[in-house]
Amino acid sequence: MASSLERRKRIRSILVIIILATLPCYCLGFVILQVGTRLTQSNPTPTTTLTIEILTLTPPSTLFPTTPAPSSTFTPTYTETPTLTWTPTQTFTPFTPPARTETPTPTPTATLSPSPTFEPTETPVPPPTLTPSDTPSSP
Numbered sequence: 001m002a003s004s005l006e007r008r009k010r011i012r013s014i015l016v017i018i019i020l021a022t023l024p025c026y027c028l029g030f031v032i033l034q035v036g037t038r039l040t041q042s043n044p045t046p047t048t049t050l051t052i053e054i055l056t057l058t059p060p061s062t063l064f065p066t067t068p069a070p071s072s073t074f075t076p077t078y079t080e081t082p083t084l085t086w087t088p089t090q091t092f093t094p095f096t097p098p099a100r101t102e103t104p105t106p107t108p109t110a111t112l113s114p115s116p117t118f119e120p121t122e123t124p125v126p127p128p129t130l131t132p133s134d135t136p137s138s139p
Helices: 002-040
Strands: 044-053 071-080
Touching: none
Parallel strands: none
Antiparallel strands: 044 071
């Protein structure tokens, strides 16, 4: 019997803790609902409406009747006009990093300096000479 009472007491305390832990969430939700309804309500825009009442005249029994002037009544009325409000939204913009490409860089090379160029000159050619041979000549 004692274990059953302890178990009920433990369950009851756990449920009380859960209820107390969720109370701030309910309060925050109530505040958000109140703010949300104020944002969606439209602001009344005053408009004027002119109402003219014309009196009907009945002839008086006197000789000089007086004619009453027509009267007008100004009755302002309010007409609610919904107002569009800008709501910022978050949009996803995909980002693709640029591809890495190798850029060739010029490397210094050795530059040859110009060398002097000689003009061709005429070289004397010796006349042909006869050379003796070891082969017998024919008679």
